[in-house]
Amino acid sequence: MSESPGLSILLISGTHERAHYAFALAASAAALGRRTMIFATNRGCFALETDWSGLDGAARDRTIRAQGVAGLDDLRDACLEQKVRMVACDAGLKSEGVTPATLLPSVQVSGIAAFLAESADSQIITL
Numbered sequence: 001m002s003e004s005p006g007l008s009i010l011l012i013s014g015t016h017e018r019a020h021y022a023f024a025l026a027a028s029a030a031a032l033g034r035r036t037m038i039f040a041t042n043r044g045c046f047a048l049e050t051d052w053s054g055l056d057g058a059a060r061d062r063t064i065r066a067q068g069v070a071g072l073d074d075l076r077d078a079c080l081e082q083k084v085r086m087v088a089c090d091a092g093l094k095s096e097g098v099t100p101a102t103l104l105p106s107v108q109v110s111g112i113a114a115f116l117a118e119s120a121d122s123q124i125i126t127l
Contacts, residue, residue, distance in 0.1 A: 004032070004033065004034050005034070005121055005122055005123050006034060006035035006036065006037070006119070006121060006122035006123070007025070007026070007029040007034050007035070007036045007037070007122055007123050007125070008036075008037045008039060008115070008118070008119035008122040008123070008124045008125070009022045009025060009026055009036075009037065009038045009039065009124075009125050009126075009127065010039050010041070010115070010124060010125070010126040010127070011038055011039065011040040011041070011044035011047060011127050012040075012041055012042055012043070012044050012126060012127070013043060013044055013127055014042070014043025014044055014045075014046050014047075014054070014055055014056050014096075015043075015055060015056045015057050016055045016056065016057040016058050016059075016060045016061060016072065017057060017060065018044075018127040019044065019046075019047035019052070019055055019072060019127075020060075020061070020064070020072050020075065021127060022038055022044075022047065022127050023038070023047070023072060023075035023076055023078075023079055024070070024075055025125065026038050026075075026079050026082075026084045027075050027078040027079050027082060027084070030078075030079065030082030030083065030084050031078075031082060035122070036079075036082070036084045036085070037084065037085040037086070037087060037115075037118065037119070037122075038079070038084060038085070038086050038087070039087045039088075039089065039110075039115045039119075040086075040087070040088050040089065040092065041088075041089035041091070041092030041112075042089075042092045042095055042096060043055075043056075043096060044092065044127075045088050045089070045092050045093050045096055045098045045103075046096070046098065047072075048086055048088050048103050048104055048107045049098065049102045049103055049104070050102060050103065050104055051102070052072060061073075076104070080104075080106060085108070086104065086106060086107045086108070087107065087108050087109070087110050087114075087115065088100070088103055088107050088108070088109050088110075089109075089110070089111065089112065089115070090109050090110065090111050091111065091112070093109065
């Protein structure tokens with residue numbers, strides 16, 4: 001039986017909708033035993049902040065939770081429990097004025113070359 005490829009999610013968008021889906025994909029892939037990483041850059045970095053209210057459409061989270069769908073906090077917690085690697089692009093942080101101190105404690109800061117090297121044998125999805 002061959003090992004499943006890893007999953008690397010490149011989160012560029014700063015919308016709640018895309019961030020929510022990135023974390024849903026990551027949590028699901030990790031639950032299936034896939035090595036999983038979320039690499040956020042530009043406005044996507046807001047999704048890795050402790051307070052993610054800087055995401056466009058952040059109020060949507062209340063609406064989807066009322067419909068019985070897991071909210072962004074639930075999905076991020078699931079990703080943390082499943083050991084999903086979360087990485088913020090150093091250039092993306094700078095371009096959006098986000099400081100590493102505002103990120104979740106487990107988020108690492110790295111560059112594009114490291115993302116590509118670590119994703120060499122992974123499926124890459126861009127949101």
